Amino acid sequence: MNLLSDPVGVSHYLIVGAILFTTGIVCMVVKRNALGVLMGIELVLNGANVNFVAFGSPVLRGEQASILGLDGQLMALFVILLAAAEAAVALAITLNFYNNHATVDVDRADDLKG
Amino acid sequence: MSQVIDDDPRIIEFDVRTDEMLVNMGPQHPSTHGVLRLVLRTDGEIVSEIEPHIGYLHRCAEKIGENISARQFIPYTDRMDYLAGMNMNLGWSLAVEKLMRLQVTEKARHLRVLISEMGRIASHLVGMGAYGLDLGTFSPFLYAFREREKILDLFEEACGARLTYSYITVGGLTADLPPGWLERCEAFLEQFEPIIREYHALLTTNAIFVKRTAGIGVLSPDMAINYGCSGPVLRGSGVDQDMRRDGEPIYTAMYDGYAFEVAVMKDGHYPRDHAYPAVPADAVLGDCWHRFFVRMLEVVQSMDLVRQAIDQYSACKGPLGEPVKVAEKIPAGDVYLETECPKGQMGFYLIGNGSAIPWRVRARSSSFSNLSVLAELCHGCLIADVPAIVGSLDIVMGEIDR
Amino acid sequence: MSSSVAQLLPVLAAAEGGLNWHGFFFLLFALLACCLAVAVVLADNVVRMAFYLVLSLGATAGLFFLAGAEFVGAMQLMIYVGGTLVLLIFGVMLTAQEPFVSIKTPVRDKVLAGLVGGALLAVLIQAALSGPAWSGSAAEGGGGVALAAGQPSATPLGMALVGIRVDGDVASGEKSPEDGQVRSGYLLPFEIVSVHLLVVLVGAAYLARSKRRKSSGGQGADLSTGGMR
């Protein structure tokens, strides 16, 4: 696939989305810092967004062949909004956690462990 | 914003568990008026504790005074409060004269009043302009300096120096005024009078200025007295004391025949000797705004005194009188005298042992006492209030460290 | 400059001659987004992580612009600026007991996560390339490309919210019947999301509410030495 001469298609976007998604998952798994986990979630949501936009894009597929149409963009908007809401709650939880444990290391959140 | 609860400033309502931070403000900091160093214990923007560190401008002035004659010490007093050198000269000269039981001529007396009140205007102009600078407005600073320059020009004509005058000296003054000086001085006052309204517009009544100063750093009269505050800081808290009226006879005698009202709030209002803006509703007696406002009132008061002094001085015939010799012996005995300097009560203490050189010289600096309330005033204030409070105390490091 | 500068985008998209600018910019933004996302994983310092994240999200916004979703792209910039900005500040606030502190991850965990992630990625990419319809290009797809820039992207979105579709109901294969234009649209979900946001804000404020606590008095630092011992 020669990207510089071939037209860009949906699958190109899907690959980018997949990479963002995977890095997000890895980030969530690997990071011990609660904020790092949050950033992983943002990356995952972002990867999903790329897919939504790609499927709904008239540029990539043509008006006719576009699978989602405007729905794709609308979904992306909703995802962005909900990501903001999610971040707010998660940050509040992190803050509370920090207030109680004086750290943001998620491995220390084992109060409920039997 | 968090607020201080009860009396213990260390209990602060936290939104987040935060750690305290120690911040060094100064000695190289734009708003510490020279080389003051403040160590702030802050929680975010809120200052919970503050401690001034001084001594960066210590020059052993007092010890030097014990090795030179009383008149030779005059230039060193210039360098104490270097913004009001004339008043420093006067304080030391009067103290020595008190020990020597010296009486200056009537003409010299009036000239001293004239010059020292001009010095007070110059000093308050700097205080006012620099205060604006502390609050983030640059222009009033230069407007103040523009007028101060004119006063310095007049001083330069009179004594040849612009900052370290050594003009008032033991036994009188080093020289009489040059011809035409009084007219130029009057012309200056004439054109300066309307400019004060500009200062009021730019600072005193400016909404943001009032917001930044009213109710900030409230110094109660009791606290002010307990800490030995003096000058505009004391009067800003509503304590009616002015050395020019309440001081020792040798000093108050200088102001015999002068009419002036001490700029202090009594019965809920300031002396109604001229038109000035009303006190804003949210200003509390003893806050930064009142300290600043007292200075502004004193500028007008000093202008009035200068006018009176010009009249009295021109009415005086006869010679100005000669100052004492440089190596004049001073009698044995000790003497302490406080004068009303622009920053507050500046006291000089000296012990003579019969030789020309004082055996002991000490200075009591008003800025030093005024600075000592800083820790009390800054409990629980914001970082931005620290320059506002320090500026309203109008300290000069040269006087504190000596 | 002429008025046709405005039509830069479609021309970039439909390449003439040798160089495909659309492809070039896609490659640029895609590489940026992916590399910076990987950098987020690899970085240990929270502030640096946030910085990489912002750049990655910005590059993704660039991808959205390229895909003709300008409104979404701008939205992404705007909201993530606010969102990650707050993240960044929290990163500074919550980890600044000593400067540049980092919570390290054991290498073992990293390797394991890398293996799992690699497997996941392989599956996903396989899936992405498997749909033959998806690899079709714009040029083949029809005149869509030429439309991209001249056509307002925000207005159709807003109208879709209230149920008026300019693009037809592509998903169901219908081509917008004459009568059934106005459907429910996304107005209700939109309202639900806005109420949800409000609830979330109130909830977050409650979770992070203020507590009274006596200050520990610092780490015993002494003001008289200015903390410099």
Place this chain on the structure above:
Amino acid sequence: MAEYLIQTVGLPGWLTWSLLAVLSAVLILNLMAGGALVFIWAERKVSARIQDRLGPTRTGGSFGWLQSLADGIKLLAKEDLMPEGADGMLFRVAPYVSFCASFAAFIGLPFAFDMVGLRLNVGVFYVVAVLGLEVFGVILAGYASASKWSLFGAMREAAQVVSYEVPLGMCIVVPVMLAGTMDLVTIAEKQAGWFTNWYLFHDPFTFVVFWVYVTCAVASVNRAPFDLAEAESELVAGFHTEYSGLRWSFFFMAEYSSMFLVSGLAAVLFLGGWNGPVPIATLLGLSDGTGESTGAIVRLLGLANLLGKATLGVLIMMWIRWTLPRLRIDQVMTTCLKYCTPIAAVMFAGAMTWLWVFPGGVLNLDDGSRRPGEIREGWLEGPGGRSTAVSDAPVDDAPALAEIAEVSK
């Protein structure tokens, strides 16, 4: 120009577009750098005149007009210091982040009809969103400097800018609502004619909104009395305390560019953009009032118009800076949350009501302008009066959509 190059000169299309893109970028960069030079010089002169001084008088002749250039050369020669313990990468990158955000925002700002780097149909949104990125550079700088004063400045900036984006956004929505589009070119186009067509004078609400916008704009670009992030009497120099040399000057270029940008945005949104108060070109018959028909000369006139308005805005910011004291951080937040936001919200609702009661506007002397509702109708019905644009099969959607795009302008 593109057509000319392609058709007359015979350049290949891709090369033409690349050249034009580079040209736009260079022009914007020059505008930023040159603008910063001019504005820094102007700031010196304005402040000097306000303060009874002369300012620079010698460098470059009579008015010291080369002063900023000389300063620039001095800054180039200065050592770039980095404090020990700083986060080197972020410290180096931060000024460029600020600068790039400012630069990227300029891409969407039109200077005259279609004299715009990239005409986006979400132009306003794009510009505001990208401008908001500038704060990143500041926060990174504050954090990476490893200085407490810098950190204070960064934290203040973060709180301030994020808060002020809310009322700023609300103010911007009002002209967008009046114009029915987020395309900056179209918004300005709709204010053509006499100055009564400007959105500033559209109704009393927009008039108030304009002043709220000015307040928020000053706050969002960190100018006095909202310059808390660099408050020199409190925080030494705030976020750029530890910076020196060229990196420091990049912060300044970003600051002055942002000032120019928000002023330009104000001009486009409220003050008629490149349309002068009096439609001289139309009166002289050089143009029929629409942007498309104007010739190069008239466009240059429009360019001068917009630059003049934006410069005036910058000068007013300078005037404010050299007059007022600085607010305290809690007062800044109060101003935003208790005054600007509610006022903007109420004015937004008011403008909406006004638009509903007086659809054509009251002072609107020019009947050529459309009320926003028509645009939506245009979407539904299309220019031909048929209710088609939507119902036409997407296969031949292209012309229909193009028509729609035309109508919505």
